[in-house]
Amino acid sequence: MLQVALAAGVICGVIVFAYFIALDQYRAAAANGHPVAGGPRPTFVKQLESMLRPVAKLPARTAVQLRQKLSQAGNPGNLTPAGFQAVRYSLAAVMAIAGLAIGLVAPLGLHDLLAAPLLGALLAAMGYMAPVIWIEQRIGQRRRQIQKSLAEATDLLTLVVESGMSLDEGLLSITERFHNALGDEIGKVLREIRLGRPRMAALEHMADTAGVPDLHHLVESIVQSDQMGVPIARLLRVQATEMRRRQRQGAQERAAQASSRMVFPMVGCIFPVLWIVLLGPAIIQAFGSLR
Numbered sequence: 456m457l458q459v460a461l462a463a464g465v466i467c468g469v470i471v472f473a474y475f476i477a478l479d480q481y482r483a484a485a486a487n488g489h490p491v492a493g494g495p496r497p498t499f500v501k502q503l504e505s506m507l508r509p510v511a512k513l514p515a516r517t518a519v520q521l522r523q524k525l526s527q528a529g530n531p532g533n534l535t536p537a538g539f540q541a542v543r544y545s546l547a548a549v550m551a552i553a554g555l556a557i558g559l560v561a562p563l564g565l566h567d568l569l570a571a572p573l574l575g576a577l578l579a580a581m582g583y584m585a586p587v588i589w590i591e592q593r594i595g596q597r598r599r600q601i602q603k604s605l606a607e608a609t610d611l612l613t614l615v616v617e618s619g620m621s622l623d624e625g626l627l628s629i630t631e632r633f634h635n636a637l638g639d640e641i642g643k644v645l646r647e648i649r650l651g652r653p654r655m656a657a658l659e660h661m662a663d664t665a666g667v668p669d670l671h672h673l674v675e676s677i678v679q680s681d682q683m684g685v686p687i688a689r690l691l692r693v694q695a696t697e698m699r700r701r702q703r704q705g706a707q708e709r710a711a712q713a714s715s716r717m718v719f720p721m722v723g724c725i726f727p728v729l730w731i732v733l734l735g736p737a738i739i740q741a742f743g744s745l746r
Contacts (some may be wrong), residue, residue, distance in 0.1 A: 521540075554574040602670075607669070615628050
């Protein structure tokens with residue numbers, strides 16, 4: 456305990472000393488009229504990426520797959536594959552240090568030389584895997600948002616196109632109406648179209664990266680109608696009706712499964728308490744009579 460306290464005190468003293476030195480240099484530079492900062496300061500993740508660049512370098516194929524996952528997650532924090540890997544390494548290192556400290560301080564019933572490395576390795580593995588789990592959860596959340604708002608967005612797109620406006624104006628109305636994952640994906644499509652990418656190619660890329668089956672079917676129908684010269688308003692009306700039918704069918708299926716899902720909470724939580732309430736007094740009386 457004394458060694459851990461001394462080490463923590465030394466580290467804190469070094470951090471405070473370095474802070475005051477940097478503050479004095481900042482004030483001296485400002486007093487002499489020198490520029491303090493040139494351009495926007497890099498974010499913390501960018502600094503981590505530059506520091507861990509030799510370690511966080513990924514193979515080309517892995518980097519492409521990770522970039523696709525980050526795109527499906529909505530590019531949180533404008534992370535690059537190298538930056539995401541740097542975050543994983545940094546979090547693993549922090550968790551390993553925390554695990555070593557807890558293993559030395561907390562009484563875990565094991566020897567310090569055994570408890571500290573085991574707990575450090577366990578927390579390091581958890582810290583290394585936590586960003587991946589977070590990305591997967593974010594991807595699933597965005598897919599559910601797209602699936603939930605797709606039918607309403609298709610209705611809006613149908614009304615805009617039937618009123619005589621173009622498909623691009625309909626997509627723009629979706630971005631103005633839906634401030635969620637679907638609006639973000641449509642906004643990416645419009646930006647790609649402004650940069651010169653063909654409209655249908657941008658829509659197909661969005662459908663491939665989003666990973667939502669209904670969105671993929673909608674984009675395929677739009678592409679086929681554009682190739683065959685079929686009026687797109689009629690096709691959108693049919694797609695909107697079909698999406699509403701599928702949503703209603705899915706709601707009915709979930710409602711039918713609710714009764715079977717309630718069995719496990721009832722057996723595990725309600726019935727034991729009910730039996731204790733009903734049989735508890737009888738058991739107490741039986742033990743009392745035996746005594």
